[in-house]
Amino acid sequence: MAKSLSGSTTTLHDFSVAVSQALESVKDATYEQIDRGLDRAMNYMRDKLVEATPVESGLTHDSWKGEDKYKNVRYINNTRVNEKGIPVVNLLEYGKKGKPFVRKTVAAEQQRVIDIIKGEIEHGNTE
16 A cells, blocks of 8 residues: 555555455455455545645645555555655655654554455445
């Protein structure tokens, strides 16, 4: 889900593993059920990343995008780059003057994302 940063971090890897394990626990679900759950979880996480993004110009804040290129896979990416073509989120997360927030947000929301996916699959939740 959180593929917005180049260079995998333990937090993002752990998040992917946790979501995969959650999906494995409901392996009899249909692709459609899983896709609905992933769509809801992607939108939720994108909104949480938007909320957590430091706001100066607002351009980075407004540049979060969710994508569903493949069945049962979702990506969240921030499309903002600086004048040198460097992703601004990477600078915020890893730069000397950065304000890290992506890993914290992913870690804080991991269980809620899993609950959203499983809830949709098991109960068709529409919250």
